[in-house]
Amino acid sequence: PTRDPRNFRVQGSNDGVTYTDLYVRSSGTAPWNQRNQVLKFTLAQPAPPYLHLRWVSLDTSGSLHQLNEVEYFGTVVPLL
Numbered sequence: 001p002t003r004d005p006r007n008f009r010v011q012g013s014n015d016g017v018t019y020t021d022l023y024v025r026s027s028g029t030a031p032w033n034q035r036n037q038v039l040k041f042t043l044a045q046p047a048p049p050y051l052h053l054r055w056v057s058l059d060t061s062g063s064l065h066q067l068n069e070v071e072y073f074g075t076v077v078p079l080l
Helices: none
Strands: 005-013 020-026 052-060
Antiparallel strands (some): 005 020
């Protein structure tokens, strides 16, 4: 539990340098209340397609960070 992320962001970029926040959690508490729990986070509004996605952990209750798996789902739009 001390490695669970409490505040984090999911960001997207098309150049791999400049990122835009797609989802931000800043509640100060971890969203999980039991081990091995799977949670679904839905974006407030649809995001444009990005070539790069990243997860940024901003805060845990301890000095380490741990996350088992991140899966991104959505409608794939071909790039022209």
